[in-house]
Amino acid sequence: MKQTAEPKVLRDPIHGYIHVSEQVVWDCINAREMQRLRRIHQLGGDFQIYHAAEHSRFSHSLGVYEIVRRMVNEIKELRDGLSEFEKVTVMLAGLLHDIGHGPFSHAFEAISVCSHEQYTVSIILQDTQIHRILAAVDARLPQAVADIITYSHPNDILNQMVSGQLDADRMDYLLRDAYFTGTSYGNFDLERMIRTIRIDKQRLCVKQSGIHSVEDYIMARYHMYWQVYLHPAARSYEGMLERLFQRMKDIYRKDAQALAQVGMFHPFLADREANVEELFHLDEAAALYGLSLLRSHEDAVLADLARRVLDRDLFAYLTVQDEAQAERVIEKVKQARYDSTYYVFCDHASQMPYSPYQRNEEGHNIWILGEDGTVRELSMASDIVHALCREKLKEDRKVYFPKALLESVME
Amino acid sequence: MKQTAEPKVLRDPIHGYIHVSEQVVWDCINAREMQRLRRIHQLGGDFQIYHAAEHSRFSHSLGVYEIVRRMVNEIKELRDGLSEFEKVTVMLAGLLHDIGHGPFSHAFEAISVCSHEQYTVSIILQDTQIHRILAAVDARLPQAVADIITYSHPNDILNQMVSGQLDADRMDYLLRDAYFTGTSYGNFDLERMIRTIRIDKQRLCVKQSGIHSVEDYIMARYHMYWQVYLHPAARSYEGMLERLFQRMKDIYRKDAQALAQVGMFHPFLADREANVEELFHLDEAAALYGLSLLRSHEDAVLADLARRVLDRDLFAYLTVQDEAQAERVIEKVKQARYDSTYYVFCDHASQMPYSPYQRNEEGHNIWILGEDGTVRELSMASDIVHALCREKLKEDRKVYFPKALLESVME
Amino acid sequence: MKQTAEPKVLRDPIHGYIHVSEQVVWDCINAREMQRLRRIHQLGGDFQIYHAAEHSRFSHSLGVYEIVRRMVNEIKELRDGLSEFEKVTVMLAGLLHDIGHGPFSHAFEAISVCSHEQYTVSIILQDTQIHRILAAVDARLPQAVADIITYSHPNDILNQMVSGQLDADRMDYLLRDAYFTGTSYGNFDLERMIRTIRIDKQRLCVKQSGIHSVEDYIMARYHMYWQVYLHPAARSYEGMLERLFQRMKDIYRKDAQALAQVGMFHPFLADREANVEELFHLDEAAALYGLSLLRSHEDAVLADLARRVLDRDLFAYLTVQDEAQAERVIEKVKQARYDSTYYVFCDHASQMPYSPYQRNEEGHNIWILGEDGTVRELSMASDIVHALCREKLKEDRKVYFPKALLESVME
C-alpha cells in the first residue's frame, strides 16, 4: 500500500493528532465528497441547545478513522491477524461511513426514501471522486469498504469495529460531542478501552479487567442520550424541521412550480432517490439557503416554519401523562387556529429505538472475556448493566406546540 | 432593569456556563440578527487547517458577553463604580460587537466598502429586531451600545473592556480558538487575570502580582498568531477567497447579468453599502451556496476558484527571501498560462498589522499597577514583553500559487 | 465576623482557587493542628497502587471548606436563610472535620479505641491552638463546630452539608482522588450540582433538572469504590498494616519495654485514648519513622512486616469462591510455617459497609425536588439508581498471603 511521502498529522482536540500514512487515506480526506462533510453539522438540532457543539461530520469522520487506526495497530490480535488490505479497508470504512449524510441529520432522513447508509454506498460504488481514488488502488477496494459499512463483510470483526456495540463510530461521537457541548457526561477511558479489547472467536471482547471502562462507556451513552441527543429543545427543532419538510412535500405534490426557487430539495420532495451529484450539492449551506428563501414564500405556513427554524423560535413543550392529555393540548392548538398537521407533534421517548445497552439475541452484544478464557455477555458480567437492562424504560411523553400558546395550554 | 423569570444558563466549554439574568440580554440572544451568527464561522480560513475549529461567531459572542459580565460583577471598582445602565450597556456591547460580520471574516471584508464595525453600528441603530429590543428598554440604549463598539463612549473604561488591550473580545477568542483547534497555545489564566484587574485613572490596569498572567496572555497571543491566525494554509484559503471575489467584481463590472444567479453578493460587487436586510441574508450558508453555483459558471477562472475553495484545493506556497525571488515565481505562474491576477499572490507577514503587543503612543496600552500605586506601561514592567517589543519583527515572505506548479517552481 | 485585610486565595487544582475572607478561617488554616494534616496522606493505601495519589488530608480539608463556602454563598436558601454565625460555623466544620485523623487512615483506626471523629471533637473542644482560635471569636463556636461534626447540630441542614449524602466531604474527595489518581472515574459536574441544590423542609434536595448530575455522582462513587478504594492492592497494604499493628499490640501486652524505641505508638498499643498532644505528635512521618526503626527489631515477624510495608512488598491475593476454598489457602500458609495470625487474611467485599447509594430508613437519603414541589427519595426518582439499589451486592471474596506462596497456593 503506497505510503505518503512523510507521515501526516492533523491536530485534533479529542485524539491529540490524527495520523495518516497511507496515500489512499490522505487522498480520500481531500476528496470533494469528504470535504463536503465540513458543511454538515454532526449534531442535527443539538447545537441549538449546546451552542458550542458546532462540529461537523468531517471532524467526526477523522476521529472514527483514528480510533480504527489505533485498534488495528494497538490490539495485538488485529495487528497480527489482519492483512494489510483488510487494515486499510477498515480504516477507510471508518473514515467514509458517514459520507452519505444529508443536512440536519435525522430530520432530513425522515423525508428521504433512502437511508444515509444507502447513499454512502452509492458514493463509494458509483462514479465519484472517492470511488475513483479507491478503485485506483485496487478494483476490489470500493466494494470491500462498502461491505463493512453495510455490516456484511465476510470478516465479521471488521464490521464490528465500525458499527458494532464497541465500535469506533460511537466511541468517537460520545467523546467528541461531550467535548464540544462542554459537558463531562460523555467521557470514558478510551485508552483503557483500547488496551483491554481482545478478539475471541471472531468477536471483539473486553478483558474482565477493563469492565469498569465498559460500564463507564455505557453510562456515557446513557447520559449523552438523555442530556444531549434527546434533549427536548433538540427534539423541538428536529420536529419543526420534519413538519417544514412535510409542508414542502405537500405543496410540491400539488404544484411543483411553487417551489421552483428551492431546486436543491426537489429530488427529496419528489420521493425519489437522489443521484450522487444531487446529493453532493445538498449540503447544509444549500439547505439553509433554501430555507432562507422560504422565509418570504407565499405559503404562510411554510414561510413561518422556515423563519422559526432559522431564527430558533422553537416550539414549547409540555410533559403529559397519557394520550388523553396530549389530545387536549392538540385540541387547544386547533382552537387557536393553527394547522395541527404542522403546528403540534408528540414525542414518546420510550418508543424511540434507544437504550444505552440491551442484550441482543442475534449476538450484537458486548462481550467480556474472563481471566479463565470464558466469554460472557456484558449484562451477565456487570451488575450495573444488568440492572440497567432489567429496568423498564423511562416513559417520557411530550407535546410540542408554538410558544405563544404556552399560557393557554398550561391552564 | 427587568430580570428574567429565573436566571438562565447556557453550557459553554470555555466558561462552564454563560449566565443571563437581564431580560434584554436574553431577548438579544434570541433575536434573529444574533441567531444569524450561528451561520458564520469564527475563524475565516483557519478551520481549513485545524479541522475542529468550526465554532461560530455566535458562541464567541456569548463568551465575550460572559467575560464582560464577570468583570462587571467581580472587579470591585466596576461593581461599585458603574451604574446599572452602564453595566447592561457594556454587557450588550460585548454580546453584539460582532453582529455586523459577513461570511469568511476578513476575506469578505476586503471586498466590502464598509467595515464590519460599521455594519454592526447600522444593525444596532437602524430598524432591526435587535434595535427594537434595545430601544424598548431605553431610547438611549442603542446609541450607548454603539458608542462602546466604536470606542467613543464617554466612560472610556467601557470602551477598553470591549476592545482595548485587555478586552473581553480578545480574551474569549484566544481561549476559545485554542480549545477548538485543540492546541494548548492560547491558554492563559483568565481567573487570575480577572482577579488582578483594577481601575486607575480611567484605565484598566493589572496589579503587579498578576503580571505573570499578563505575560502568559501576551505569549498566548504570540503563539496563536503564528500557529493559527497566520498559518500559511489559512492565508492560502483567504488569499484564494479574495481573488475569487475580485474575479466576481471584475466580471460584474463588465456584465452584471452574468452573475444573476448569485444575487446575494450583488451589493458587495456593486461596491455600495449593503442595507441591513441584505446583510442579514448574507450569512455563510448563502455565501457557500453562491460559491457552489459558481462551480459551473461559464467563466472558467471563476468556476475553478470556486471549486478550489469549496473542495479545499489550496494554493501551495514557497517562502522567498526577497522581492526578486517572488518575481521569479510569479513569472513561472505566467509562463504556465495562469492569469497572474488571480493565480498568484504574495504575503508578507511583517507588513501585517500584527505583533503580540506594542507600546502605543496614544495610550492604548496594558498598564501595570505597582504595589506603591504607580502605573507603568507593560513593556516597562515586564522584561519579557520588553524584549518582545524591542525585537524586530520576524520577516516572513511567501508566494502562493496552484499546487500543480509546485515542482516547476521549486526547480 | 472579622474579615482578613484582603481576601486570600490559595491555588487549587480542583477548585481553581480556595477563597478565604474570614480571619478565623485563615487562622485555623495556619494552626499547627491543621498544618499537621500536611503530614497525613488522604488515601491510606491507595497511593501504593495509584502512585500519583499522594495528596494529604490538608489539601482535602481545604477543598471541603471551599465547597461549603460555595454552598453558603451560591445556594439562595442558604445565603438568605443562614445567620453569619451559622455560615462561619459550617465552613469551619468543613475545614476541620478530618483534624483528628491519625496516620494510614482506616488501618490505624482499626487499632485505636477512639474513632477519628472522637479525636476531632477532642481537638476542637480541648486546649489546642485550634480551640483557642475558635473560642476567641465566640465562646460558643467550638461546640457549634463540634456539633456539626458529630451530626448533632440543631440546624440539621448544617449537618447534612458536611456529612450527609450530598456532603461537601464526599464531593471533594471524589473529585480530588480522581484528579490525583489520574482516573476519570470520579468526575461529576460539581457546578451543576451546586446550582441545582435546594432546601426543602430542612433537607438538602436536588432539583429534578439536576438529576443527571446526581446519577453521575452516584456512578462516580460506584467507580471510585471499585477502582480505587477497594482495589485489592490497597486492601493488601491496609491488611498488612493491621497485622503489623496487631503484632505490636501482642508484643506490647507481654513486654512493653520491647517496643521502647517506638514510643509514638504507645497510647494506641495500650488501648487507651490518646491525649491531644500525643495525637498531635503521631503524624505519618512519626509513624513511618517508627516502622523504619522496626525493620531491625528482634521480633522477626514484626521486622518482616515493617519491611514489607515500607518497601511495598505486598501480599498477593487469590479470589476464592467460598469459605472452604479460603480455608485451603490458609492451610497452605500454615504448612509453609508462616504464623497465620499475621500472614494471611480474608477480605469479603459485600460485607463491607459500602454501596454507592442505599435508601436509608432513617432519612439520610438524597432527595429530588420535582417541578411540582413534591420531594422523592433518589431511588424513586432515578431509574438507574433504583436499579443499582435493587441489585444484590457484588460478592468478592479474596485471601491475601505472602507473594512467595503464590505458586504453591495456585496449585
Next chain:
Amino acid sequence: MKQTAEPKVLRDPIHGYIHVSEQVVWDCINAREMQRLRRIHQLGGDFQIYHAAEHSRFSHSLGVYEIVRRMVNEIKELRDGLSEFEKVTVMLAGLLHDIGHGPFSHAFEAISVCSHEQYTVSIILQDTQIHRILAAVDARLPQAVADIITYSHPNDILNQMVSGQLDADRMDYLLRDAYFTGTSYGNFDLERMIRTIRIDKQRLCVKQSGIHSVEDYIMARYHMYWQVYLHPAARSYEGMLERLFQRMKDIYRKDAQALAQVGMFHPFLADREANVEELFHLDEAAALYGLSLLRSHEDAVLADLARRVLDRDLFAYLTVQDEAQAERVIEKVKQARYDSTYYVFCDHASQMPYSPYQRNEEGHNIWILGEDGTVRELSMASDIVHALCREKLKEDRKVYFPKALLESVME
C-alpha cells in the same frame, strides 16, 4: 533483555500510563531504594505555597523513565540507532537519576558534603538492592547507568536525553509540577516536542516546524521558575531549613551528645559522606520526625526554628533595592535581639543559577534543525528566545526575617 510476563502499566495523570515491559525496570521500581522516594517530596518548599503539590520524587522518576522510553521508541533515529542495551540503560538512568536525593531537596543538599548526584552514583555502584538487580542483568550495567547520570557516557546522546537542555527530567517536572500545583504555566506540547526531535551529529535537535513548542517549553520554564520554584514563600521555607540545619551543625560541633536524639542527621552534621545505608534511612519521614523531636529541644533557637518549619510559621520578607537597605533590615532584626545568624537572610535572585535558557559556549544548547539540514542554536533561530537571552536578568533582592518584626521593619 528479559521481558515481564505481560506488559505492566501504571496509571499516571501526566502520561496516562507508564508502560513497563523489561523485567529489570520493573524490579528497579520495586526495589527498596526506589520505594524510599515515595517518602521524599518532589518540591522542597513549594508545597508550602501550592498546597496540592505534594507529589513525590517516586512519581517524578516514573515520569522521567516514561519520557525516555517514548523517545527511545518514537524517535526514529533512536529506535533504529541505539542498541537494546543502550535503550535499557538510558531508561534506567531516567528512572534512577534522583535516587540519591535526601529530604527537603536543595535545603538539605546545602548542608551535605556530597551532592545528590554523588549519592545516586553510590547507590547504583555500591552494595544495594538496586545495584544487585542491575548487576544481575549485566555486570557492565551499573556503571553504564551511572555514566549517563554523571553526563559521561561515551554515547553523548544518552547523556543529553537525561540531563541536557531537552531532557526528560525537565520535561517531566515542568508538566508534573504544573499539574499538581494547579497552575497552567508549566504546560507545553510534549507530544509535538517528541514528534519533532531529531538527531544530528550526536546532538538532540528539534525540527524547525517544532520551534513553537520549544518556545512554549522555554516560556514554561520561565513561568514555573518565577511563579513556583522561586516563590518567596518557598524561599523562606528553604532558607529557614538551612538556618535550622546550620544551628544543628553549630551545636553538634560543640557537643554532639546534645543532639543524640536525632541520630538520623549525624552523618550530615559531622560533615562526612553518609554511607548508602545511612542515606537509605534518612527519608523525609525520618527528617520530619527528627524535627518534631527538636520542638522541645533545650536550645531555644533550635526548638523555635523546628517549630516554625513544622507549623509553617514562615519568615516574612521585604523586597529591597540594594545592599544598604538590606543592612538596615538586618540591623532591626539584631535590635530586636534575634540572633542574626539564624533569623535573617538575604536572597538575590539574579545571582541564582537560573535563566529559562542561555546560550552555552560548551555546546549544551537547544539545537534547531532547519529544513535545509543546517543546525542553529535556539537563540539564533527564535526571535523570542533571542530576546529573552539578551535581556538582563531581573534583579530581585529580598530579606527574610520573623513575621513579628514586619511592622518595625516596614517603618
